[in-house]
Amino acid sequence: MGSRPSAKSMESEMTDEELSGLRDWLQMSKLAERCLEVGTAAGGTLCYMMKCFEADERPEFTVVDTMAYFANQHGIVHENLQKNGLDPSQVQFHVMTSVAAFAREEKAGSRFDFILVDASHKIRHVMEDLHWLRLLSVGGLACFHDYAPRFKGVRWPVDRFLRRNPHFSRVGLAGSLLCVRRDATASRPEVTALDRSWALIWSPLLQLDLSLQKRLKSKRNLNLV
Numbered sequence: 305m306g307s308r309p310s311a312k313s314m315e316s317e318m319t320d321e322e323l324s325g326l327r328d329w330l331q332m333s334k335l336a337e338r339c340l341e342v343g344t345a346a347g348g349t350l351c352y353m354m355k356c357f358e359a360d361e362r363p364e365f366t367v368v369d370t371m372a373y374f375a376n377q378h379g380i381v382h383e384n385l386q387k388n389g390l391d392p393s394q395v396q397f398h399v400m401t402s403v404a405a406f407a408r409e410e411k412a413g414s415r416f417d418f419i420l421v422d423a424s425h426k427i428r429h430v431m432e433d434l435h436w437l438r439l440l441s442v443g444g445l446a447c448f449h450d451y452a453p454r455f456k457g458v459r460w461p462v463d464r465f466l467r468r469n470p471h472f473s474r475v476g477l478a479g480s481l482l483c484v485r486r487d488a489t490a491s492r493p494e495v496t497a498l499d500r501s502w503a504l505i506w507s508p509l510l511q512l513d514l515s516l517q518k519r520l521k522s523k524r525n526l527n528l529v
Contacts, residue, residue, distance in 0.1 A: 308345070311374040314384045317422070318349035318449060320482065322353060328446050330418060332475075334411065338364045340416045342402055342433050343423025346372060347381035350395070351388040366396040368370070368405040406435045415441050415464050422449035423487075427510055429459040431503035434465050435495050437472070438488045445475060451482035456510055461503055469494045498512025 310317050318326065330339075330353060344350050344367050354365060371378040378399060382392040391407035402423065419440055421433045437446055450458050462482065465473055471490050475483040 310346040314346045317352045322481040339418040342421045368398045417444045419446040424459045428503040431461045439513040452480040525526040
């Protein structure tokens with residue numbers, strides 16, 4: 305568990321362009337009930353989203369995170385909320401894996417009007433996070449951070465999901481923040497066993513690719529010294 309810059313700054317890990325897009329889409333979605341954040345880091349983006357609404361119009365926020373990104377992550381998120389004048393007790397925290405939290409919310413018959421996914425960038429984990437779109441209301445929006453060519457673990461499964469589920473459409477891209485909308489219901493789950501197997505097959509290959517890229521970058525840096 306390494307030290308992360310956001311653990312000290314408590315700021316969002318998104319750029320100004322991405323945060324602006326996030327605000328626009330939050331307001332476009334006209335939230336009525338619930339907003340979900342999968343992966344919260346220090347809670348910087350969570351605070352930003354909650355402050356997009358007046359206190360009496362703010363929807364219910366749910367956060368899913370194992371709180372193992374850095375030391376005392378859960379405590380830092382609570383501190384960040386308080387520093388921003390927000391009550392941590394008004395946020396429902398699922399301190400568990402995305403898979404476990406999804407099973408709980410699906411069993412409860414939950415629905416969300418807005419979903420932000422910014423958690424692990426490993427392809428198998430992103431594929432599991434895509435399960436959450438099953439609980440997205442028709443007309444609801446979902447955003448994926450770090451949807452960019454260099455983050456294959458994010459981009460590939462999201463692209464596969466959109467190809468195989470035409471009842472979802474792209475809304476826009478702000479920096480590396482992709483927004484999609486659910487346009488209709490579906491009779492079958494959007495993420496299948498075949499999708500999960502596909503992600504598992506690619507997982508070690510992308511991990512090897514990432515390791516090679518890091519070695520090449522390190523070698524280039526040494527040559528510059």
